Amino acid sequence: GAGVSQSPSNKVTEKGKDVELRCDPISGHTALYWYRQSLGQGLEFLIYFQGNSAPDKSGLPSDRFSAERTGGSVSTLTIQRTQQEDSAVYLCASSFFTGGVGNQPQHFGDGTRLSIL
Amino acid sequence: SQQGEEDPQALSIQEGENATMNCSYKTSINNLQWYRQNSGRGLVHLILIRSNEREKHSGRLRVTLDTSKKSSSLLITASRAADTASYFCATSPGGGQGAQKLVFGQGTRLTINP
Numbered sequence: 718g719a720g721v722s723q724s725p726s727n728k729v730t731e732k733g734k735d736v737e738l739r740c741d742p743i744s745g746h747t748a749l750y751w752y753r754q755s756l757g758q759g760l761e762f763l764i765y766f767q768g769n770s771a772p773d774k775s776g777l778p779s780d781r782f783s784a785e786r787t788g789g790s791v792s793t794l795t796i797q798r799t800q801q802e803d804s805a806v807y808l809c810a811s812s813f814f815t816g817g818v819g820n821q822p823q824h825f826g827d828g829t830r831l832s833i834l
Numbered sequence: 835s836q837q838g839e840e841d842p843q844a845l846s847i848q849e850g851e852n853a854t855m856n857c858s859y860k861t862s863i864n865n866l867q868w869y870r871q872n873s874g875r876g877l878v879h880l881i882l883i884r885s886n887e888r889e890k891h892s893g894r895l896r897v898t899l900d901t902s903k904k905s906s907s908l909l910i911t912a913s914r915a916a917d918t919a920s921y922f923c924a925t926s927p928g929g930g931q932g933a934q935k936l937v938f939g940q941g942t943r944l945t946i947n948p
Contacts, residue, residue, distance in 0.1 A: 721876070752938075759922060760877075760938040773935070808876055820865055820884070820926070823936060825876030 719743070721826035723809050729832045732801060738794045738829045742811030749786055750810045750823060751794050753778075760808065766792065767814055796831075804833045839939050840923060846945040853910040855942040857923030858903075864926040866899055867936065868908050871920045880908075880921075913946045920944070 722741040730736055742749050747768045752760040762776040766786040777783070781799075786792040796803055810823040841856045857866070865884045869877040883890045883899045883906065890897045896909040910917055920943050924936040 750936075759940040760924075760936075762935055762937070765935060810877075820882070822867060822879035822882055823877075824879070825869075827874070827876045 721809055721811055721824050723807075723826035723829050725829055726827065727830045727832075729834065730799060731834050732799060734799055735795065735797045736799055736831065738796075738807050738809075738831070740792045740794070740809030740811075740826060742790065742792070742809070743824055744790075745813070746811035746824070747789065747814045748812045748821075749792050750812075751784055751792070752808045752810065754806045754808055754828070756805075763794070763807075799831075799833045801833045804831055806830050840921070840942040842942060843940070844943045844945070846947060847913060849913060849915055849946050849948050851913055853913050853917070853944055853946075855908045855921050855944070857906045857908070857939055859906075859923075859925045859937075860904065861925075861927055863901075866897075866906050866926070867924045868895075868897060868906075869922045869924060869938075871922065871941070873919075877922065910944075913944075915946050915948050918944060918946045 721743055724739045749766045751763040753763055754760050764784045765773040781797045784794045806828040808825055808828040810825045812821040812823045815821050839858050847853055863885055865882055867882045868880045870880055871877045881892050881895055881897050883897050885901055894911045899906045920941040922938050922941045924938045
């Protein structure tokens, strides 16, 4: 597709379950980002991938959160043993890479709305 | 921590009026970007202004940047109902490591009344 695709669009699960969120970036974009957005709030950075470099995981809130990016394309964000405070919209974005200076706009998917019961 | 802070948090105006939103930040930046988010959707990039630029235009949008005051403004002229959305500023902190990160503010919720 032409844009960033995220699935599922909505996920409702019970506390303690694991969830996996998927992101398909725009073809040719080597940089991929995950953000979390709580209701009515701004975006909280979670993790950043660029090519084959080690990901920047500095925004992950706990060790229950992890993410992978396979083949430099699709990424999955996994939350283990979900808690109610994990309820939020999880947004993925991709961009071209500009060699160390963040001068490229990011293109966002519509997010996954995660609700933990 | 959030670097950008938008002001006001909410703005309601009549269609046809101009809307101005402000953003302040704390540390040096490489660039500043503005994004729009319609309800239930992802963010859409509007405009990017580099730290050595003072003003930039795109259609009905005008962005200014004052690095001495660490602030930026987004002006939407001749507003339309379709401009109703939340608007976020995002800064790219200066420096090498981490310079790819964008740090988002809390957003301004803009409502255009017909």
